[in-house]
Amino acid sequence: MQGQEVVSQNKLATKRAVAQSAIFVPVPEADAAVGSWRAVHDPKARAGVPAHITLVVPWLPPQEIDEGHFHQVDSLLADQPAFDYSLDKVRWFGDRVLWLAPTPAEPFKKLTCLLATYFGTPPWEGEFSEVVPHVTVGLAGYGLGSTLADAARDISAKLPIACRAREIDVMCGDGTRWSVVHKAQLAEKPPG
Numbered sequence: 001m002q003g004q005e006v007v008s009q010n011k012l013a014t015k016r017a018v019a020q021s022a023i024f025v026p027v028p029e030a031d032a033a034v035g036s037w038r039a040v041h042d043p044k045a046r047a048g049v050p051a052h053i054t055l056v057v058p059w060l061p062p063q064e065i066d067e068g069h070f071h072q073v074d075s076l077l078a079d080q081p082a083f084d085y086s087l088d089k090v091r092w093f094g095d096r097v098l099w100l101a102p103t104p105a106e107p108f109k110k111l112t113c114l115l116a117t118y119f120g121t122p123p124w125e126g127e128f129s130e131v132v133p134h135v136t137v138g139l140a141g142y143g144l145g146s147t148l149a150d151a152a153r154d155i156s157a158k159l160p161i162a163c164r165a166r167e168i169d170v171m172c173g174d175g176t177r178w179s180v181v182h183k184a185q186l187a188e189k190p191p192g
Helices: 002-015 028-041 067-077 106-119 148-156
Strands: 020-026 052-056 083-093 097-103 134-138 161-165 168-174 177-187
Touching: 002 083, 028 134, 028 148, 028 161, 052 067, 052 106, 052 134, 052 168, 067 106, 067 168, 067 177, 097 148, 134 148
Parallel strands: none
Antiparallel strands: 020 052, 020 168, 083 097, 083 161, 097 134, 168 177
């Protein structure tokens, strides 16, 4: 059931040809392992969305977002610590969505809860009871010449990938293309 729900989430987030915004944790460390696969199998990659872990989508209607909202995001995140995690498992939602699991997942869930509660914008409009942090690699039915099973085998050999969540991207899409409209920093705590 959970896999089917997330497949529906991905359809909602990628096929809706309307303007929307989202809040993501970018995952540039994953690009070497997943970038070429995402370019073929993930329509969001083709629309300008980098490898990421979604915190809230949809967020606010893009036409309503102003600098005040960015200041609120910055304030909410100012005391939230940057954190290390690894992408260490290849997973599937059913047989339609290939994704990478972050360990630990809890810091992402905490950030999602913080932002969604403050702005009153639950992920996927509250349609699903559980948020599963993940990096989408691809969706079945997209791409030619290779399969998601090929991607899973290739990427598995490159795991684990050490990552650090340092910033949060606010992105807006017009139904065709996405772009970063704001970057917020997580707090880098001094050692000790």
